Structure formats: C-alpha cells, structure tokens
Amino acid sequence: MTSKDPHSMRILLVIRSYHHNNTAKVADAMAKALRASIKVPEQVLPGELEQYDLVGFGSGIYDGMHHRALLDLADKLPKVKGSKAFLFSTSAMVNGDKVAKDHLALRGRLRSKGYEIVGEFACKGLNTNSFLKYVGGLNKGRPNAEDLAHAEEFARGLAPGVL
Numbered sequence: 001m002t003s004k005d006p007h008s009m010r011i012l013l014v015i016r017s018y019h020h021n022n023t024a025k026v027a028d029a030m031a032k033a034l035r036a037s038i039k040v041p042e043q044v045l046p047g048e049l050e051q052y053d054l055v056g057f058g059s060g061i062y063d064g065m066h067h068r069a070l071l072d073l074a075d076k077l078p079k080v081k082g083s084k085a086f087l088f089s090t091s092a093m094v095n096g097d098k099v100a101k102d103h104l105a106l107r108g109r110l111r112s113k114g115y116e117i118v119g120e121f122a123c124k125g126l127n128t129n130s131f132l133k134y135v136g137g138l139n140k141g142r143p144n145a146e147d148l149a150h151a152e153e154f155a156r157g158l159a160p161g162v163l
C-alpha cells in the first residue's frame with residue numbers, strides 16, 4: 001500500500017475497548033502483525049497523528065457506532081493530506097451491510113479530515129449488554145483464535161512486508 005520501506009513504517013492503533021476487552025484482543029493481534037503501538041484516545045494529541053504512516057481506529061460498536069471517544073478525537077483532528085487510516089470493530093452482529101453502517105460515523109469524520117480509509121475489519125465480540133447477561137451473553141468466546149488470525153491477516157495485507 002505504500003512505497004516506503006515497510007520496516008520503517010510508523011503505525012499507531014487508537015482503541016477504546018471497555019465492555020469485555022474484545023476490541024483490545026483484536027488490536028493486540030493487529031499490533032503484533034504491524035509492529036504498531038497502541039494508544040487510547042486520551043493519550044493522543046490530535047496533531048501527532050501526522051507522524052504516522054498509518055493509523056488504525058478501533059472499538060466495540062455501541063448503539064450503532066464506534067465509541068464516542070473515537071468520534072470526538074476524529075472531530076478534533078486537523079485536516080490532513082495523503083494520510084492513511086483504517087477502521088476496525090467488534091460487535092454483537094457482523095455482516096457486510098451492518099458493518100458498513102456501524103463504521104459510517106467514524107469513516108465520515110475521518111474522510112472529512114482528509115484521511116484515506118485503506119481498509120475496514122470487523123468481527124464478533126462477546127456481548128452481555130442488557131438482557132443478554134441473564135443468558136450468559138451472546139458470542140461466547142469471541143473474538144476466538146480464528147477471528148484473531150483473520151485480524152492478523154487483514155493487518156498484514158495493509159502493510160505487506162512489515163514482518
């Protein structure tokens with residue numbers, strides 16, 4: 001995706017994962033594949049993202065969108081030119097159409113700041129929100145080993161040759 005020497009690429013993942021650490025597990029798998037750093041939105045100075053060749057933004061999906069902290073961060077970012085980003089999420093239900101909608105709010109904010117969105121990834125995550133806690137939750141054990149392998153594979157495709 002870039003002509004830069006992949007071994008010198010600077011990659012950051014900005015994540016918020018509070019429900020069951022589901023998205024944090026996905027982020028760890030991606031970070032390993034990309035040799036990326038991980039920060040939470042509160043650790044990010046809006047101007048600092050331009051130092052990175054690629055920034056991934058990920059969280060659970062809450063009420064149909066990424067976590068508010070990521071949307072607020074995107075609102076604060078300065079306009080950029082030629083910067084690349086990718087999106088990821090975990091949620092109760094994952095299918096093409098729903099994921100595209102779940103990612104819409106963050107995607108739109110980042111695009112309006114000039115980011116090129118170079119990929120999007122989603123997988124299921126354990127959900128014990130609301131009445132689900134009484135039945136032990138939905139998507140037990142997710143993300144599982146297969147989900148994390150898919151996350152790694154997706155990440156490698158974004159920056160071939162980093163490992």
Ligand SMILES: Cc1cc2nc3c(=O)[nH]c(=O)nc-3n(C[C@H](O)[C@H](O)[C@H](O)COP(=O)(O)O)c2cc1C
Binds near residue numbers: 021065090126128
């Ligand atoms: C308050 C709340 C709202 C949620 N809303 C949605 C939703 O709109 N759509 C969905 O598919 N999953 C929804 N979920 C499920 C989470 O997206 C899912 O459990 C996710 O993996 C949590 O990620 P985390 O552990 O990284 O925070 C919701 C969970 C919570 C706690």
